Amino acid sequence: MTRSLTVTQITDRSPTGRDVVASMRDVAKRYGDFDALADVSFDLERDKIYGLLGRNGAGKTTIMSILTGQGVQTSGEVTVFGATPFENARVLREVSFIKESQTYPDDLRVKHVLSTAGHLMERWDRDFAELLLDDFQLPLGRRVKKLSRGMKSALGVIIGLASRAPLTLFDEPYLGLDAVARQMFYDRLLADYAEHPRTVVLSTHLIDEVANLLEHVIVVERGRVLLDDDADELRRRAVVVTGPTAAVDAFGAKGTVLHRDSLGSQARATVQVTADVADRARLLDAGGTIEPASLQELVIRTTTQESTP
Ligand SMILES: Nc1ncnc2c1ncn2[C@@H]1O[C@H](COP(=O)(O)OP(=O)(O)OP(=O)(O)O)[C@@H](O)[C@H]1O
Incomplete structure (x- = not known):
């Protein structure tokens, strides 16, 4: 009898003992005649917090979209939990991608969005979501289209945190949050990560704010990786x-x-x-x-x- 492996058991243990959950190799992405990404290669290891940093238009969202199966590369190889992420439901159940531009169907209320997330994400923690709702003072019954910009950002942050996905990517969803709420996000992330380690990728322009959270830094510029290093190093x-x-x-x-x-x-x-x-x-x-x-x-x-x- 063959036993199927769960996605999170599939990792690439390199000879150096690194536990790689996702990787890009020589990835390029072309939009028409524009090269958004060229020769992008890096690994994401299990249970680390990464900063994906770079200037506007550097290619951060494009990288995250490809890693989370929302886009597909023009060339090169992308592996997430041992498989290609694009149209791979098995892999994508283990991935949470929260972005600033997230839209929700107009009629949904906060509670509907959270219950949908709870159904989709295997490791969803309802109690944690409720705690976060309280932290960010989000009204459960309010329609999402009536939320303020900061409240919408908070909703994304709650989904990203309470999903506890083994690979969680935040593409600046906290831009709409005020300084107090952003600090709350950083504190909750760090505390929850200590108890439930996972791989987290944060894309942000607020580098000073997140500097102490980051264990590894990947800097992109004009579609290329400029730095890929341990943050302490x-x-x-x-x-x-x-x-x-x-x-x-x-x-x-x-x-x-x-x-x-x-x-x-x-x-x-x-x-x-x-x-x-x-x-x-x-x-x-x-x-x-x-x-x-x-x-x-x-x-x-x-x-x-x-x-x-
Ligand atoms: N669908 C598309 N068609 C054409 N060009 C695109 C498309 N999506 C992204 N680009 C271009 O690819 C480049 C990288 O965009 P991307 O959104 O990945 O940058 P970013 O690093 O996330 O930027 P920011 O920090 O401003 O969000 C930009 O020049 C952008 O205009």
């Missing part, structure tokens, strides 16, 4: 140095200068370095300073550097 490698121009430039020469400003005899540079104690000491001796770059600074500098002709 990125933080260790990227620094902002200031000081006398000669000292800053000497330090910069030991790595990749992502950005540099100067004013008179002083300079400030964002540098990706493999840390060398002696280089650091020389800079400090010359009166310079060295600080870790924020994830936001790193992403801005990396993507603007790429866009500069």
Whole structure:
């Protein structure tokens, strides 16, 4: 007798022991004669929180749509839980994709949307959904079309969290939320993730806000992957140095200068370095300073550097 595997058991254990739940290999997406994605390759590992970051039009939504079977690539290979996601109900039951532009049939009330989500998502937690409804103060009986923009965003966030899908993608659904509600989302996500780990992908422009949530960062620019790194590793490698121009430039020469400003005899540079104690000491001796770059600074500098002709 053959026993069928559940989707979440199907993962690609690479020789390095990485537990990959989804991957893209050399993926391209073409709209007419426009290349929205080119040579996109990355893996998503089990039980990690990813930041999918990049400027407007970089290709983030296109990537998420393909991973969740809402679009199909022009070429390349996409695997989610061991299979092609497109038109694959078995895979898509394990995937939750929440986006800002989500529309719902006009006549549905909040309670109808939630009960539909409950039927569709295998791991739906009704109690958790109710707790979140209370947090975000969403009226169950209200028609979705009568909800404010922020309330609609909250509805998406509730569905994404309470689904507990093994692969959950949030494409900026929290844009309509105010600062208090966004913080609530981050807090609830982190607390629930600690108890029910899963793979989460967050696409956002509010990088500073989510920086502490992210374990891994994928930065896209003009349809290509620019960075695909562990968040702590990125933080260790990227620094902002200031000081006398000669000292800053000497330090910069030991790595990749992502950005540099100067004013008179002083300079400030964002540098990706493999840390060398002696280089650091020389800079400090010359009166310079060295600080870790924020994830936001790193992403801005990396993507603007790429866009500069
Ligand atoms: N259906 C489509 N037809 C033509 N071009 C498209 C289509 N969908 C997306 N594009 C283009 O593909 C590129 C990537 O779009 P995408 O929505 O993936 O970017 P994004 O990184 O999510 O942007 P944002 O941060 O602004 O939401 C953009 O130049 C966009 O105009």
